[in-house]
Amino acid sequence: xxxxxxxxxxxxxxxxxxxxxxxxxxxxxxxxxxxxxxxxxxxxxxxxxxxxxxxxxxxxxxxxxxxxxxxxxxxxxxxxxxxxxxxxxxxxxxxxxxxxxxxxxxxxxxxxxxxxxxxxxxxxxxxxxxxxxxxxxxxxxxxxxxxxxxxxxxxxxxxxxxxxxxxxxxxxxxxxxxxxxxxxxxxxxxxxxxxxxxxxxxxxxxxxxxxxxxxxxxxxxxxxxxxxxxxxxxxxxxxxxxxxxxxxxxxxxxxxxxxxxxxxxxxxxxxxxx
Ligand SMILES: Nc1ncnc2c1ncn2[C@@H]1O[C@H](COP(=O)(O)OP(=O)(O)O)[C@@H](O)[C@H]1O
Ligand SMILES: [Mg+2]
Numbered sequence: 001x002x003x004x005x006x007x008x009x010x011x012x013x014x015x016x017x018x019x020x021x022x023x024x025x026x027x028x029x030x031x032x033x034x035x036x037x038x039x040x041x042x043x044x045x046x047x048x049x050x051x052x053x054x055x056x057x058x059x060x061x062x063x064x065x066x067x068x069x070x071x072x073x074x075x076x077x078x079x080x081x082x083x084x085x086x087x088x089x090x091x092x093x094x095x096x097x098x099x100x101x102x103x104x105x106x107x108x109x110x111x112x113x114x115x116x117x118x119x120x121x122x123x124x125x126x127x128x129x130x131x132x133x134x135x136x137x138x139x140x141x142x143x144x145x146x147x148x149x150x151x152x153x154x155x156x157x158x159x160x161x162x163x164x165x166x167x168x169x170x171x172x173x174x175x176x177x178x179x180x181x182x183x184x185x186x187x188x189x190x191x192x193x194x195x196x197x198x199x200x201x202x203x204x205x206x207x208x209x210x211x212x213x214x215x216x217x218x219x220x221x222x223x224x225x226x227x228x229x230x231x232x233x234x235x236x237x238x239x240x241x242x243x244x245x246x247x248x249x250x251x252x253x254x255x256x257x258x259x260x261x262x263x264x265x266x267x268x269x270x271x272x273x274x
Contacts, residue, residue, distance in 0.1 A: 026053045026088075028102070028180050028210035029074065034083035036069050043069050045234035046083070049212075051227075053179060056206035058225035058242070059214040062266050066234040067214040068108060071182050074212070075105045088179055101130070103180035104173030108188075110165045111172065114158035118149055118168055121157060122175060129176040143171045147201065163194040170198065174205070181205065183213040187220060199224045218258040221245075232266040 009017060029051035036044040044066040051057055061067050072078035074085055076092045076099065085092040090099035113121050119140060126136045144150045147167040152160060157168060166186065173181060186202070187195040202211060203224050215221065221228050221242050228245045230238040238245060248264070249257040 027051070028053050028088050029212065030086040031070075031074055032084050034070060034073050034085070035081045036066070036073060036078065037081045043234055044073070044080075047231065047234070047236055048083075049074075049229060049236075051180075051210040051212060053210050054207060055227055056202060056211045056213070056225045058221035058228045059212055059231070060216075060218070060221065060228060060262065061214075061231040065231045065266070067231060068184055070231070071105075071184050071212065071214060075103060075182050076100060077105070077107075101176075102178055103182055104176070104178045106169045106173045106181075106183040106186055108184045110162075111157055111169045115156060117154050117156055118144075118160075118171075119153040121168065122153075122171060125172040126175055131176060139175055143175045146174070147171050148197070163190050166190060166194070166198070170201070179209055181209055181211045181213075183211070185214050185216070187215065187217065195220075218262060222258065230262070230265055232268075237265045237268075 027050055029049060031047065031049045034044055034047045035042070047066070047070050049057075049070075059067050059071070069078065073080045073083075074087075076085070076096060085099075087099045088102040090102060092099045111121065113124070116124065122140045122143070123136055126139055127133075131139055140153070141150075144153055147170050149164070149167050149171055152164055157165065160168065166189075170183075170186065173183065183202075187198050190198065199220065202213065205211065206224070206226070213225075225242060228238065228240065228242050229236060230245075238248075242258075245261055246257050248261045253260045
């Protein structure tokens with residue numbers, strides 16, 4: 001559980017090492033037995049998910065598997081039909097205000113309020129996040145530097161390219177430096193350079209935060225995630241490291257091993273659901 005501490009560390013570095021490990025083990029997301037029904041459709045069927053600080057979870061599944069619905073329940077944007085969510089120890093149902101302060105959320109698609117400039121939008125979000133007025137300009141400058149938005153702060157959001165719109169979405173999700181980040185397809189529709197940039201940012205933030213990101217791109221999971229969770233037809237069908245995921249493929253499969261495993265896991269679940 002503790003991993004192995006590097007040998008011969010001086011005492012002061014050993015203390016730092018252990019305190020980092022303890023911080024990483026802090027359970028930040030705890031979702032238990034989440035269900036969601038839309039009229040006749042039982043879209044999410046008992047999803048449980050525990051995520052510690054320091055983990056970057058790739059949330060995978062075919063279209064319609066229930067990823068967005070689950071993420072919306074994790075962030076309180078959608079009430080579960082059953083089950084519960086705690087974020088950094090705060091129950092979403094019992095203590096929603098405290099729970100809402102613990103995370104940033106990048107929803108699918110482009111940011112709301114397309115008629116605002118980037119600066120106006122981030123000011124609006126910062127106020128809604130309870131950041132003190134005197135700190136807002138500094139926070140915006142800081143986040144704009146991190147996601148490379150400085151040159152477009154006074155441009156209207158709807159006139160930005162897709163890549164810049166996504167950066168605005170990421171900026172609003174991290175402006176208050178939350179311990180938890182939930183991102184719905186953060187690299188969808190971006191070009192390879194933009195994808196690389198977003199992945200680097202996620203990797204950097206992943207050492208201290210709990211991050212859940214949905215994606216269709218299996219290489220992305222290998223590149224940035226410490227863990228893969230696969231859902232199919234509303235149920236978790238795999239939860240483990242990317243290495244464990246790949247090892248499900250028999251040795252005879254030599255190319256696109258992750259694709260092979262993904263198809264195997266999700267096809268079986270879809271058949272069972274019929
Ligand atoms: N608001 C809604 N009303 C009715 N059905 C919905 C709603 N949101 C999602 N669904 C359905 O729930 C299932 C899961 O959708 P979703 O969570 O968006 O999947 P994913 O993000 O994995 O592609 C799909 O069949 C979808 O059509
Ligand atoms: Mg989705």
